[in-house]
Amino acid sequence: xxxxxxxxxxxxxxxxxxxxxxxxxxxxxxxxxGMMLVYMAMSxxxxxxxxxxxxxxxxxxxxxxxxxxxxxxxxxxxxVGRGAEYELKENESYWVTIIVWLAIPACGTLPYLFxxxxxxxTDAVFExxxxxxxxxxxxVSKPEExxxxxxxxxxxxxxxxxxxxxxxxxxILRKLTNxxxxxxxxxxxxxxxxxxxxxxxxxxxxxxxxxSIITLVMIVALLLCGTPxxxxxxxxxxxxxxxGFVTHTGGLSILGAKGLAVATLFMFLSGINVAIxxxxxxxxxxxxxxxxxxxxxxxxxxxxxxxxTVSFHTVGNDWTTAIHYSVFNIASTMSTCGFYIPxxxxxxxxxxxxxxxxxxxxxxxxxxxxxxxxxxxxxxxKYVGNYFTRMLHPNAVFRVKVNGxxxxxxxxNKIFAFVFLYIAFIVGGAFVLTLCGSSIPDxxxxxxxxxxxxxxxxxxxxxxxxxxxTHLPHLAKWILTILMLAGRLELFALIAIFSPAYWRRG
Amino acid sequence: xxxxxxGDGEVGFYLAKSLxxxxxxxxxxxxxxxxxxxxxxxxxxxxxxxxxxxxxxLANANVGDCDLFLAVLHDESINLISxxxxxxxxxxxTVARITNAELLLPKHRDMFRDLGVxxxxxxxxxxxxxxxxxxxxxxxxxxFDFSGGLLTMYxxxxxxxxxxxxxxxxxxxxxxxSLQVRIVAILRNGITIIPHAxxxxxxxxxxxxxxxxxxxxxxxRVSGKQDVAIKKAMIVGxxxxxxxxxxxxxxxxxxxxxxxxxxxxxxxxxxxxxTLIINGDATDIELLKEEGxxxxxxxxxxxxxxxxxxLTCLHAKKLGVKRTIALVENTGFISLSQDIGIDxxxxxxxxxxxxxxxxxxxxxxxxxxxxxxxxxxxxEFSVGKWAPATRHTIxxxxxxxxxxxxxxxxxxxTILPTRDTQIMPKDKVVVFALPKVxxxxxxxxx
Numbered sequence: 001x002x003x004x005x006x007x008x009x010x011x012x013x014x015x016x017x018x019x020x021x022x023x024x025x026x027x028x029x030x031x032x033x034g035m036m037l038v039y040m041a042m043s044x045x046x047x048x049x050x051x052x053x054x055x056x057x058x059x060x061x062x063x064x065x066x067x068x069x070x071x072x073x074x075x076x077x078x079x080v081g082r083g084a085e086y087e088l089k090e091n092e093s094y095w096v097t098i099i100v101w102l103a104i105p106a107c108g109t110l111p112y113l114f115x116x117x118x119x120x121x122t123d124a125v126f127e128x129x130x131x132x133x134x135x136x137x138x139x140v141s142k143p144e145e146x147x148x149x150x151x152x153x154x155x156x157x158x159x160x161x162x163x164x165x166x167x168x169x170x171x172i173l174r175k176l177t178n179x180x181x182x183x184x185x186x187x188x189x190x191x192x193x194x195x196x197x198x199x200x201x202x203x204x205x206x207x208x209x210x211x212s213i214i215t216l217v218m219i220v221a222l223l224l225c226g227t228p229x230x231x232x233x234x235x236x237x238x239x240x241x242x243x244g245f246v247t248h249t250g251g252l253s254i255l256g257a258k259g260l261a262v263a264t265l266f267m268f269l270s271g272i273n274v275a276i277x278x279x280x281x282x283x284x285x286x287x288x289x290x291x292x293x294x295x296x297x298x299x300x301x302x303x304x305x306x307x308x309t310v311s312f313h314t315v316g317n318d319w320t321t322a323i324h325y326s327v328f329n330i331a332s333t334m335s336t337c338g339f340y341i342p343x344x345x346x347x348x349x350x351x352x353x354x355x356x357x358x359x360x361x362x363x364x365x366x367x368x369x370x371x372x373x374x375x376x377x378x379x380x381x382k383y384v385g386n387y388f389t390r391m392l393h394p395n396a397v398f399r400v401k402v403n404g405x406x407x408x409x410x411x412x413n414k415i416f417a418f419v420f421l422y423i424a425f426i427v428g429g430a431f432v433l434t435l436c437g438s439s440i441p442d443x444x445x446x447x448x449x450x451x452x453x454x455x456x457x458x459x460x461x462x463x464x465x466x467x468x469x470t471h472l473p474h475l476a477k478w479i480l481t482i483l484m485l486a487g488r489l490e491l492f493a494l495i496a497i498f499s500p501a502y503w504r505r506g
Numbered sequence: 507x508x509x510x511x512x513g514d515g516e517v518g519f520y521l522a523k524s525l526x527x528x529x530x531x532x533x534x535x536x537x538x539x540x541x542x543x544x545x546x547x548x549x550x551x552x553x554x555x556x557x558x559x560x561x562x563x564l565a566n567a568n569v570g571d572c573d574l575f576l577a578v579l580h581d582e583s584i585n586l587i588s589x590x591x592x593x594x595x596x597x598x599x600t601v602a603r604i605t606n607a608e609l610l611l612p613k614h615r616d617m618f619r620d621l622g623v624x625x626x627x628x629x630x631x632x633x634x635x636x637x638x639x640x641x642x643x644x645x646x647x648x649x650f651d652f653s654g655g656l657l658t659m660y661x662x663x664x665x666x667x668x669x670x671x672x673x674x675x676x677x678x679x680x681x682x683x684s685l686q687v688r689i690v691a692i693l694r695n696g697i698t699i700i701p702h703a704x705x706x707x708x709x710x711x712x713x714x715x716x717x718x719x720x721x722x723x724x725x726x727r728v729s730g731k732q733d734v735a736i737k738k739a740m741i742v743g744x745x746x747x748x749x750x751x752x753x754x755x756x757x758x759x760x761x762x763x764x765x766x767x768x769x770x771x772x773x774x775x776x777x778x779x780x781t782l783i784i785n786g787d788a789t790d791i792e793l794l795k796e797e798g799x800x801x802x803x804x805x806x807x808x809x810x811x812x813x814x815x816x817l818t819c820l821h822a823k824k825l826g827v828k829r830t831i832a833l834v835e836n837t838g839f840i841s842l843s844q845d846i847g848i849d850x851x852x853x854x855x856x857x858x859x860x861x862x863x864x865x866x867x868x869x870x871x872x873x874x875x876x877x878x879x880x881x882x883x884x885x886e887f888s889v890g891k892w893a894p895a896t897r898h899t900i901x902x903x904x905x906x907x908x909x910x911x912x913x914x915x916x917x918x919x920t921i922l923p924t925r926d927t928q929i930m931p932k933d934k935v936v937v938f939a940l941p942k943v944x945x946x947x948x949x950x951x952x
Contacts, residue, residue, distance in 0.1 A: 389782070393782060393784060393797065395784045395785045395786045395793070396782055396783060396784050396785070397765075397768070397771035397772060397774075397775050397783040397784070397785045398775060398783070399772065399775035399776050401776075401779065404779075406775070406776040
């Protein structure tokens with residue numbers, strides 16, 4: 001009755017406002033989610049094959065999970081979603097994005113639960129979301145004890161999530177011509193990249209192709225360096241998707257010098273826009289070198305390495321260790337892979353500062369990495385630069401340009417909102433994490449590392465020996481899960497469905 | 507020469523009038539029959555009312571017999587289509603006026619040739635180019651290169667402290683023995699004077715000189731000009747001329763671009779990278795001062811309004827800007843503006859006419875320049891093998907009154923002619939001539 005008092009008279013409401021959900025194309029949402037689940041179940045053939053091949057005993061758990069996911073998927077696709085109209089409105093595309101991004105990782109917990117590899121439901125959720133969002137934060141302190149099939153499954157979830165689930169939807173759902181662009185936008189709200197092909201589905205297929213090829217090349221390269229098959233598979237999936245799950249205690253140090261070099265190279269590549277990689281590998285090199293984001297990426301990469309190396313050396317490490325660890329750390333942080341190798345004996349505070357900045361900046365827009373993205377940072381810096389000129393010339397008219405193409409002011413406003421929200425999420429997340437017992441620097445680093453989909457970072461001191469999140473309380477794990485998802489969806493899809501304005505819109 | 511002009515504006519009518527004076531057979535095609543009636547009354551030409559994109563209208567204009575088809579409407583797409591049609595209907599040569607300078611890129615040239623558009627002229631682009639040239643050469647208020655720079659025409663204003671003011675041409679030659687120039691014309695109060703040995707220079711005269719490039723230093727001394735290195739320039743008006751000028755200049759010097767309309771500012775901001783674009787009224791002198799008018803080396807006013815351009819330039823001049831350039835569309839204003847002290851006047855119509863006339867004049871005219879403020883023209887002729895001009899020395903040539911020979915280019919050599927110079931076949935001759943004697947002059951070299 002208390003609530004009723006505040007409600008407006010019944011007659012003023014239109015029927016859609018009364019029953020908020022009915023205006024959505026629920027059938028299509030169900031159908032899309034169902035189809036995604038079917039594909040996900042099919043994708044579990046790979047871990048199952050590995051499981052049968054290595055006789056690790058996880059095959060039944062994987063089969064059961066696959067069957068349950070398949071049944072659920074078929075049910076949603078063919079019963080709930082029967083006769084769906086293939087037409088999405090903009091507000092629906094946010095819902096599809098959110099629902100798919102919740103449903104897939106939620107179902108992804110099943111193999112963890114069935115094999116009993118993880119201690120609790122919370123852990124399974126954390127691990128699953130961490131995988132699909134390519135964060136790579138893990139609650140497994142000794143990964144080598146997990147069955148091989150489960151390890152491959154765990155790494156494969158990152159690979160599926162790498163380019164984004166919506167990109168997958170768009171690629172498989174060629175029937176969906178109206179609204180596909182919005183799905184793409186909902187997930188990649190900030191990239192504003194020119195498509196590789198006039199048809200979205202085709203350009204997405206091209207992105208998937210280049211992504212798969214890079215993964216295959218890395219697997220072969222690792223095998224040639226003498227890495228065992230299961231490790232090569234898992235680490236290639238982890239690297240190319242910029243996830244960061246590892247297969248052994250001690251992180252990537254098991255790879256040996258050559259393997260580590262291969263991994264570092266592919267980490268570096270994974271931080272680059274997939275469209276640029278596509279142009280590079282299809283020999284369309286014209287104007288590639290003039291891409292501002294790529295140049296900034298390279299500049300930051302090499303300057304950071306230089307500064308970190310010198311800094312490590314001055315605190316008393318020898319040059320070899322200094323340069324090796326710097327290259328690895330910068331590649332791992334900038335691409336937001338978040339891999340782990342043992343730290344040098346003496347740590348340098350300057351490296352912490354640089355690493356923290358790089359965590360927040362993140363990778364290039366359109367790459368598999370996370371973070372605020374370089375493109376946004378470039379635009380903001382240019383805009384702020386103009387702002388100083390405007391102080392001297394109040395009537396001046398400016399236009400920020402990236403690669404010579406003008407950037408709309410609306411878009412810049414959106415970036416400002418994005419960055420503000422990003423920082424707000426980090427601060428809010430860090431606040432709750434301190435309540436859970438982390439120190440303030442640790443809490444901030446942890447929140448930043450997870451919203452940037454980095455995962456483990458040498459900056460966070462209260463992690464386990466393998467930079468795992470095992471010891472954190474449940475509340476902290478749930479908070480980090482939300483941060484991972486928020487970072488992966490670039491905030492707006494998540495914000496949109498919780499904003500009152502969204503619901504009020506007739 | 508049979509020429510068809512499809513044009514709805516000033517450029518077309520200006521061209522029509524001047525080409526009629528040169529005794530060409532002009533047909534003007536325009537949709538506006540009222541204007542055409544007026545034009546036909548004033549000038550001896552044929553007019554046809556109708557759209558130049560209609561094959562029927564073009565046939566009525568006898569396009570099959572025309573040597574040159576000029577499409578100079580405001581809308582470039584109409585111009586291009588008209589040219590394509592005219593070419594298909596057997597016009598010999600077609601020229602389209604365009605507004606988008608992108609089409610002028612060399613890589614598109616063959617494409618447009620194939621379509622039937624032989625030449626394209628973008629008045630705004632040429633005006634912008636003129637502005638950049640003028641800023642690079644700070645002594646002359648106007649200049650023009652012949653034969654790839656072997657000879658140059660300079661227009662020099664004699665400043666108050668010029669040492670030659672009050673002296674005659676003969677005295678000038680005697681005082682400055684190292685000076686090798688030919689003074690082809692003097693412009694005084696809007697009147698064109700062809701100077702004799704005893705013509706006396708006055709302060710404020712505009713002298714047309716033909717000279718070699720290495721003479722610039724001496725010319726500078728004589729005219730009383732100080733060389734100004736231009737580091738900062740203000741451009742008023744972000745129309746096409748202003749934008750193109752800013753585009754070419756912004757790499758080298760600091761440019762501030764003023765524009766009153768916000769959408770135009772935004773458009774310019776999309777195009778330009780290193781230019782400071784100010785949204786404001788350029789007639790507001792306080793705003794100009796705030797943006798550093800006093801420290802500006804050059805002031806270029808190229809808004810759509812000739813009055814604004816002249817006024818703002820005057821103001822800039824008064825505040826000590828060394829170089830002022832104004833776009834003046836109204837031909838009646840030109841000599842007036844020059845009189846009141848604006849350094850250089852740019853007129854799109856004259857520029858376009860200059861450019862187009864290179865396709866017109868007989869006797870293998872290679873390049874020509876229509877002079878602003880005067881109706882005379884400087885033309886570079888290639889002398890024919892049996893040309894009458896090769897039979898006598900210049901003294902005995904009987905050059906018509908109102909024309910003079912400015913310079914001769916023989917191979918890689920340049921000759922500043924005296925009365926005893928003999929013109930040879932294959933020479934290139936730069937001639938200054940008033941329109942009424944142009945035909946006569948052209949015959950001499952054919």
